[in-house]
Amino acid sequence: MATISQLWTNTGSGLATLMFVYTIFKQFFPQFGDNLEPLFHRIFSPFYPYIQITFHEYSGEHFKRSEAYLGIQSYLSKDSSARAKKLKASTTKGSKSLVLSMDDKEEITDDFEGVRVWWQSKKEGASRQSFSFYPEADEKRFYMLRFHRRDREVIIKKYLDHVMREGKTIELKNRERKLYSNTPGQSHGNNTKWSHVTFEHPATFDTLAMEETKKEEIKSDLVKFSKSKDYYKKIGKAWKRGYLLFGPPGTGKSTMIAAMANFLEYDVYDLELTTVKDNTHLRRLLIETSAKSIIVIEDIDCSLNLTGQRKKKEEEEEDGDDKNMIEKKMMKNEGENKESKVTLSGLLNFIDGLWSACGGERIIVFTTNFVDKLDPALIRKGRMDKHIEMSYCCFEAFKVLAKNYLDVEESEMFEEIKRLLEVEEIKMTPADVGGNLLPKSEKEGAETCLKRLIEALKEEKEEAKRKVEEEAKKRKEEEEEKKRKKEKKAEMDAEKEKKKKIEENGEEECGV
Numbered sequence: 051m052a053t054i055s056q057l058w059t060n061t062g063s064g065l066a067t068l069m070f071v072y073t074i075f076k077q078f079f080p081q082f083g084d085n086l087e088p089l090f091h092r093i094f095s096p097f098y099p100y101i102q103i104t105f106h107e108y109s110g111e112h113f114k115r116s117e118a119y120l121g122i123q124s125y126l127s128k129d130s131s132a133r134a135k136k137l138k139a140s141t142t143k144g145s146k147s148l149v150l151s152m153d154d155k156e157e158i159t160d161d162f163e164g165v166r167v168w169w170q171s172k173k174e175g176a177s178r179q180s181f182s183f184y185p186e187a188d189e190k191r192f193y194m195l196r197f198h199r200r201d202r203e204v205i206i207k208k209y210l211d212h213v214m215r216e217g218k219t220i221e222l223k224n225r226e227r228k229l230y231s232n233t234p235g236q237s238h239g240n241n242t243k244w245s246h247v248t249f250e251h252p253a254t255f256d257t258l259a260m261e262e263t264k265k266e267e268i269k270s271d272l273v274k275f276s277k278s279k280d281y282y283k284k285i286g287k288a289w290k291r292g293y294l295l296f297g298p299p300g301t302g303k304s305t306m307i308a309a310m311a312n313f314l315e316y317d318v319y320d321l322e323l324t325t326v327k328d329n330t331h332l333r334r335l336l337i338e339t340s341a342k343s344i345i346v347i348e349d350i351d352c353s354l355n356l357t358g359q360r361k362k363k364e365e366e367e368e369d370g371d372d373k374n375m376i377e378k379k380m381m382k383n384e385g386e387n388k389e390s391k392v393t394l395s396g397l398l399n400f401i402d403g404l405w406s407a408c409g410g411e412r413i414i415v416f417t418t419n420f421v422d423k424l425d426p427a428l429i430r431k432g433r434m435d436k437h438i439e440m441s442y443c444c445f446e447a448f449k450v451l452a453k454n455y456l457d458v459e460e461s462e463m464f465e466e467i468k469r470l471l472e473v474e475e476i477k478m479t480p481a482d483v484g485g486n487l488l489p490k491s492e493k494e495g496a497e498t499c500l501k502r503l504i505e506a507l508k509e510e511k512e513e514a515k516r517k518v519e520e521e522a523k524k525r526k527e528e529e530e531e532k533k534r535k536k537e538k539k540a541e542m543d544a545e546k547e548k549k550k551k552i553e554e555n556g557e558e559e560c561g562v
């Protein structure tokens with residue numbers, strides 16, 4: 051007599067055979083297979099411990115690929131490219147590289163918190179026999195997730211979230227990044243709109259000439275920011291951070307922005323304030339920016355109409371070269387800026403008004419050559435959280451440039467360069483140092499370039515000395531002029547006094 055366990059074994063193998071036959075049958079006669087499936091499920095579901103979820107490529111009425119499907123595709127691409135035997139390569143709009151995903155009818159497993167799941171890529175074929183111009187359009191693709199029913203909780207509460215989150219991260223990594231600008235050429239009615247090109251700037255923190263400690267500090271600040279979504283929520287602040295980059299021209303402010311964007315894999319919005327019509331337009335541009343982006347306003351000191359107000363206020367105080375340079379830049383911008391009515395309060399609202407919180411994960415960067423001339427309200431901590439000074443080339447920064455430009459890490463000429471930069475304190479921007487290190491022909495070797503730099507540094511020293519002497523001479527002349535004027539005034543005052551006295555004496559005599 052058969053025991054109970056034998057009975058179960060026989061039933062099990064019988065069911066397995068039936069399943070096998072059914073699968074073969076379905077492959078050869080898909081149209082019948084689809085019709086029989088519900089019946090099959092009803093018979094077998096009490097013995098079948100697995101749950102299935104399907105994620106269709108197109109769902110809803112709009113012919114748009116489902117976010118869930120694309121997220122799963124990205125999530126599975128990392129494992130399927132390593133494990134699946136049949137792969138499918140496709141390009142997705144806005145993606146910088148081919149996306150490899152498992153081909154139809156492939157299956158891979160995934161493990162999560164000790165739970166195993168099975169993912170299958172499937173296609174519901176066009177059941178009609180008629181000829182179609184677009185056979186692809188008749189096919190419906192979907193992913194099918196299978197898991198044991200005992201794992202239902204973990205899958206529904208945690209795993210699916212994990213898949214979507216990871217998928218989104220991979221999607222963002224693969225996307226082609228963009229550089230947006232609001233140039234007047236792209237005007238829409240009276241207002242400029244964002245237009246974009248692919249962001250391809252090669253600058254990275256490795257190529258940036260700067261002290262290593264400062265670089266590391268900025269990098270860790272950026273990483274901390276990008277991972278602080280929950281923290282910002284906890285403290286009730288919008289998820290954004292302001293950077294102010296200041297320093298003389300050619301010290302790498304724009305390069306630093308490119309390096310930041312490449313480091314965080316963010317898009318860049320280069321905001322040209324002079325073409326923004328008014329505060330409302332500014333707000334609209336802000337709303338149209340996406341998360342994971344850096345919004346840049348270069349030369350903030352010269353690009354605002356409010357500099358006009360400041361100009362009046364500070365005109366008397368400004369002196370020397372700074373004043374001339376600012377005025378030159380402002381005059382240039384004022385020509386383009388006739389239409390702009392953006393005000394300081396409009397800009398402050400842009401940075402931290404209510405609208406600035408929409409989207410989240412944004413970095414705002416201002417650059418300026420003259421930090422002292424900026425309105426304190428604009429750069430106070432909280433608005434511009436981190437102030438970074440980009441300064442003249444130090445020896446450490448030179449070493450980065452020498453390695454990047456010439457592949458040289460050590461040379462006997464380094465000692466002389468170090469002396470010139472550190473002891474003689476010669477000021478040369480990284481842009482100029484780079485210019486001297488750049489080989490001018492195929493024949494020029496590293497040694498020639500380093501010698502050229504040494505010569506240029508010495509010339510710079512002479513030039514600086516000349517400038518100091520000229521300035522001292524000018525100051526002396528000014529002082530002498532002042533002294534002369536003072537003496538003349540004193541003379542005139544004495545003369546006046548004398549006249550007054552004579553007149554008074556005359557009156558007295560008459561009175562007598």
Ligand SMILES: Nc1ncnc2c1ncn2[C@@H]1O[C@H](COP(=O)(O)OP(=O)(O)OP(=O)(O)O)[C@@H](O)[C@H]1O
Nearest residue numbers: 257258259298299300301302303304305480481484
């Ligand atoms: N710190 C740096 N590291 C590497 N390259 C640099 C650095 N600074 C300047 N350069 C080089 O000099 C060029 C000019 O630099 P950049 O445009 O970043 O200067 P900037 O500070 O933005 O100047 P400006 O104030 O005129 O806008 C860049 O193309 C870059 O190659």
Ligand SMILES: [Mg+2]
Nearest residue numbers: 303304348417
């Ligand atoms: Mg710049």
